[in-house]
């Protein structure tokens with residue numbers, strides 16, 4: 001694809017962003033929106049491409065949202081290669097980026113509170129409670145809050161999210177329904193390395209041997225999928241197999257390796273489709289998540 005000649009316009013305040021969105025929508029153009037925390041890879045870029053093929057104008061946000069990180073997590077060391085991100089987006093022909101500062105998004109952040117932010121937060125729906133929500137209790141509150149704030153600034157017609165963060169897509173879809181937000185949510189497939197490893201901004205933390213070890217994550221998901229497609233319905237049997245594959249690769253620190261209903265994340269003993277196989281585990285000090293969705297088997 002040729003390098004776009006058009007320079008990217010970077011909006012830093014909600015007012016600038018909103019002004020542009022109003023103008024764009026008034027001109028009858030459909031806005032696609034890809035929210036990211038930067039450190040862009042082909043997974044992010046696949047969302048951008050999808051948006052570009054569906055809509056008239058794509059806005060990408062780059063913002064490392066502090067309220068979705070717990071105090072012991074990697075907020076300060078999260079990769080922020082901003083100039084390179086802009087170059088990648090420019091190569092794709094993206095013309096508009098929203099990159100606000102913390103002061104813009106959370107102006108009251110200096111107020112003492114549990115999250116370090118004294119302002120309004122979105123209480124996430126029930127589907128946020130298990131899995132990521134159980135291990136990272138304030139995570140989805142932070143996600144829902146920033147997604148709503150970004151939607152309000154960008155005013156998109158369609159917003160693009162990756163299946164990579166499967167539970168996040170359920171939380172956002174439910175929030176959109178519950179709060180009557182006028183935006184369509186489009187979930188896009190997981191982009192993987194040839195080896196099967198799901199692309200993630202956090203993969204930069206992995207050494208070569210970590211990467212080899214991490215392959216067991218996608219392998220155990222594939223095995224779980226095969227078992228379900230072959231007719232296995234007992235959750236315990238599937239989980240045991242997943243755990244065994246991870247442990248054989250010496251992945252010891254497993255938050256969950258399991259299967260759930262893909263609509264509710266409920267976990268009956270007998271699994272029905274659509275189902276989602278989910279893993280969160282540490283490889284070295286890096287926490288990786290991945291999943292496979294098995295649509296309804298006929």
Ligand code: AMP
Pocket residue numbers: 035036037038042043044046047160161162163164165188189190191192198199200201
């Ligand atoms: P992040 O920058 O990690 O917040 O991710 C921004 C968006 O990119 C989210 O909707 C993610 O689910 C999506 N994403 C991250 N990794 C991948 C991947 N490997 N394939 C597809 N989408 C992804």
